[in-house]
Amino acid sequence: MDVKAPLGTEDILPEQAALWQQVEATTRALFARYSYGEIRTPIFESTRLFVRSIGDTTDIVEKEMYTIGEGDDSLTLRPEATAPVVRAYMEHNLHKTKSFQKLYYIGPMFRHERPQAGRKRQFHQIGVEAIGATDPLLDAEVIGLACHLFDDLGVGGYRVRLNAIGTPSSRGGYRDLITAELTRQLQSLCPDCRRRLDRNVFRVLDCKNEGCVAISRGLPHILGHLPEAEQAHFRRATEALRSTGVPFEEDPYLVRGFDYYTGVVFEITHGALGAQDALCGGGRYDNLIADLGGPSLGAVGFAIGIERLLMALQATAGAAETPPLDLYIVTMGDAARRAAFAYLSQLRHSGFAADTDYEGRSLKAQMRTANKLRARFTTVIGDNEIASGTLKLKHMATGAETQVSGVETILQELREHAGESAGGLELNT
Numbered sequence: 516m517d518v519k520a521p522l523g524t525e526d527i528l529p530e531q532a533a534l535w536q537q538v539e540a541t542t543r544a545l546f547a548r549y550s551y552g553e554i555r556t557p558i559f560e561s562t563r564l565f566v567r568s569i570g571d572t573t574d575i576v577e578k579e580m581y582t583i584g585e586g587d588d589s590l591t592l593r594p595e596a597t598a599p600v601v602r603a604y605m606e607h608n609l610h611k612t613k614s615f616q617k618l619y620y621i622g623p624m625f626r627h628e629r630p631q632a633g634r635k636r637q638f639h640q641i642g643v644e645a646i647g648a649t650d651p652l653l654d655a656e657v658i659g660l661a662c663h664l665f666d667d668l669g670v671g672g673y674r675v676r677l678n679a680i681g682t683p684s685s686r687g688g689y690r691d692l693i694t695a696e697l698t699r700q701l702q703s704l705c706p707d708c709r710r711r712l713d714r715n716v717f718r719v720l721d722c723k724n725e726g727c728v729a730i731s732r733g734l735p736h737i738l739g740h741l742p743e744a745e746q747a748h749f750r751r752a753t754e755a756l757r758s759t760g761v762p763f764e765e766d767p768y769l770v771r772g773f774d775y776y777t778g779v780v781f782e783i784t785h786g787a788l789g790a791q792d793a794l795c796g797g798g799r800y801d802n803l804i805a806d807l808g809g810p811s812l813g814a815v816g817f818a819i820g821i822e823r824l825l826m827a828l829q830a831t832a833g834a835a836e837t838p839p840l841d842l843y844i845v846t847m848g849d850a851a852r853r854a855a856f857a858y859l860s861q862l863r864h865s866g867f868a869a870d871t872d873y874e875g876r877s878l879k880a881q882m883r884t885a886n887k888l889r890a891r892f893t894t895v896i897g898d899n900e901i902a903s904g905t906l907k908l909k910h911m912a913t914g915a916e917t918q919v920s921g922v923e924t925i926l927q928e929l930r931e932h933a934g935e936s937a938g939g940l941e942l943n944t
């Protein structure tokens with residue numbers, strides 16, 4: 516068949532899925548410690564939701580959305596989850612039961628971008644949204660949480676950058692100032708930035724083109740042009756972050772690709788990722804809930820790209836392994852296979868991971884499989900074992916053999932060694 520997975524999408528096969536599961540399990544356990552509750556929203560939403568929240572001059576809304584239908588019926592595969600989470604928060608009146616909510620999500624997002632390493636059309640994000648508070652300590656908590664997750668997963672070498680970008684009204688003066696300056700240097704800007712000048716001038720600060728970088732580095736910093744209260748918020752957030760020991764840098768040129776951000780924004784990058792080096796992006800969005808018709812409530816969140824997280828993880832920690840098997844039963848002959856099958860059922864119902872051969876392969880081939888599955892114990896069942904009703908369980912880490920008879924004694928032996936890592940000895944094949 517010549518049908519392949521669509522461009523920019525990926526199958527996650529069992530070997531890789533083990534790592535995904537590990538990341539997800541670590542995430543859930545850690546987020547629970549910070550009292551974030553999971554929220555799952557549909558993967559498509561009314562198109563209006565994204566146009567109104569992300570902004571109609573952003574790359575995503577201009578050219579990257581998967582949309583079907585027109586007008587009020589138009590639907591879009593979610594390109595991000597902050598707007599859907601806020602929609603759900605308002606739709607279910609969560610602010611009426613408990614105005615401050617800490618929520619998290621894990622799931623696929625869709626953007627019609629030009630695929631390249633680290634840039635997919637279907638990718639996955641882990642994200643949090645803390646809705647209902649303007650406290651700068653919360654900004655620090657959210658940033659610290661992303662770093663805590665990276666640390667728990669063993670992703671080393673990430674870089675945290677922070678800036679404050681104000682609100683549409685508080686940054687108006689700065690916008691006029693840089694628009695005037697950039698207009699003077701119009702001829703030296705790249706074609707994209709010339710276009711951005713009218714539509715979304717802040718994105719010039721974010722342009723990777725060398726000429727544009729040189730020009731934006733000569734512009735004044737936004738922070739000094741924000742009202743004192745917003746500067747104080749930024750100072751409090753950075754002080755709090757410093758108190759948690761998270762290493763970070765202030766980057767006066769950091770901006771984000773969505774219109775809804777106000778105040779503190781941040782990005783976490785990783786050197787092993789190449790051109791698409793952002794692992795995580797986030798910030799405050801104190802106007803979004805009101806802009807979407809809800810109450811005026813502060814909020815802050817982030818999104819981590821899971822594919823990129825796995826790339827960083829593999830670069831720093833090496834490939835994760837699937838969990839080891841407790842017991843692999845090697846069989847010789849039909850009667851042995853039937854006996855093994857009955858044992859397996861009981862072992863698995865008792866909570867152990869156990870397996871056997873279903874292809875009638877040689878003893879040597881079965882031993883190889885046991886090794887590959889990193890079995891803690893192996894046993895060989897042949898005619899003698901069936902006649903005597905006893906088995907020898909071989910503990911792979913030490914090579915020690917224990918005589919057992921009946922499933923209860925097998926279980927007892929496995930329980931005694933539960934929680935051990937896989938066998939260190941190679942099987943004698």
Ligand code: AMP
Pocket residue numbers: 595626628633634635636637638639640772793794795796797818819820821822823824
């Ligand atoms: P954003 O929602 O654009 O702030 O992105 C948050 C994170 O999602 C980024 O830092 C990336 O790790 C990840 N990400 C965004 N777009 C893509 C994409 N097209 N492919 C893979 N990961 C992505």
